[in-house]
Amino acid sequence: MSQKDEKLREMDIALSHQAPYRVGIFPTPGFALMSYASTVEPLRAANLLSRRRLYEIHHFGATERVVSSGAAKLEPAGSVGDLPALDLLLVVAGGDPFAFKNAATFAWLRALDRRGVGIGGVSGGAVLLARAGLLNGRRMTVHWEHAAALSRAYPDLWIERRLYVIDRDRVTCGGGTAPLDLMHALIRRHHGRAFARLVSDWFLHTEVRAPGAPQRGGLTERLGNHSQHVIEAVEVMENHVADPLNLTQIALVAGVTPRHLNRLFAQSFGCGAMAYYRDLRLDVAKRLVTASPMPVADIAEATGFANAGHFSNAYKSKFNIRPRTDRRSRIALH
Numbered sequence: 001m002s003q004k005d006e007k008l009r010e011m012d013i014a015l016s017h018q019a020p021y022r023v024g025i026f027p028t029p030g031f032a033l034m035s036y037a038s039t040v041e042p043l044r045a046a047n048l049l050s051r052r053r054l055y056e057i058h059h060f061g062a063t064e065r066v067v068s069s070g071a072a073k074l075e076p077a078g079s080v081g082d083l084p085a086l087d088l089l090l091v092v093a094g095g096d097p098f099a100f101k102n103a104a105t106f107a108w109l110r111a112l113d114r115r116g117v118g119i120g121g122v123s124g125g126a127v128l129l130a131r132a133g134l135l136n137g138r139r140m141t142v143h144w145e146h147a148a149a150l151s152r153a154y155p156d157l158w159i160e161r162r163l164y165v166i167d168r169d170r171v172t173c174g175g176g177t178a179p180l181d182l183m184h185a186l187i188r189r190h191h192g193r194a195f196a197r198l199v200s201d202w203f204l205h206t207e208v209r210a211p212g213a214p215q216r217g218g219l220t221e222r223l224g225n226h227s228q229h230v231i232e233a234v235e236v237m238e239n240h241v242a243d244p245l246n247l248t249q250i251a252l253v254a255g256v257t258p259r260h261l262n263r264l265f266a267q268s269f270g271c272g273a274m275a276y277y278r279d280l281r282l283d284v285a286k287r288l289v290t291a292s293p294m295p296v297a298d299i300a301e302a303t304g305f306a307n308a309g310h311f312s313n314a315y316k317s318k319f320n321i322r323p324r325t326d327r328r329s330r331i332a333l334h
Helices: 003-010 033-050 103-114 125-131 144-153 178-191 193-202 219-223 228-238 247-254 258-269 273-291 296-302 308-319 323-333
Strands: 021-027 055-061 088-093 118-123 164-167 170-173
Touching (some): 021 033, 033 088, 033 118, 033 178, 033 193, 088 103, 103 125, 118 125, 125 144, 144 273, 170 178, 178 193, 219 228, 228 247, 228 258, 228 273, 247 258, 247 273, 273 296, 273 308, 273 323, 296 308, 296 323, 308 323
Parallel strands (some): 021 055, 021 088, 088 118, 118 170
């Protein structure tokens, strides 16, 4: 008997006499294949490795064919409006989830919730859940790219910058490879630690991350910089995009004089600290302009500019295009 067979025999008690856990997958147009595969494949592998149907996977769509961001196409067997017996429905959304405005879908999600189905969002899926009114009073997360716009649109949401959050009957996940960690947690909850580890090892997913792990790499890795003063300065800048601090305040947090901080930034990035800060805020603004429906005047306020005119001029200076024109050109491409 192989080592895998021995492990499975040891887990027979945990795996036997359990009805399949029924998971619905609802991908929206522009969904990311990485997020989708990281959600679905662990469930398929659990069935394969256990030689049992531990998980039933049902696909639903608002249209007969759903095209991913990479042009792959899914043809869901189920449709919006169907009310099958499910334990959990996961909305997998990418691209611009704010552009999804299918009222029938939001009503369907609420109907499933009333029937006791757990509802979850992967990557930008939490945006649809928020629009359906299903995240009120729940802890949740979303892909970091959509967090600022979602917080602006729904200021009362309890958004956490984590890989995934399980809050009672709501499951939200940041997308990318984070669903691998989420599925490990769900499989572990259903079938025990040993079997969950077996499934993760199948995907060479040897370092299972905790739910509270960050969605983005640490600043040292992202910046390629090991100066603690620079790291602390950039961290406080990222935490004060809408309410910019002045150079003296940033230098105080970083533990150096303003002059020395500017010298460190010039050595690291070829510009002063405040020029770097301005570019950082404009980069956030560009993501909001091109991937959210937020009005330009609101984006100006959310990224710390005094008014829309000042913001538009700064945006054009950096990106060589005005924000409204940039948005229209992105819409035309799609």
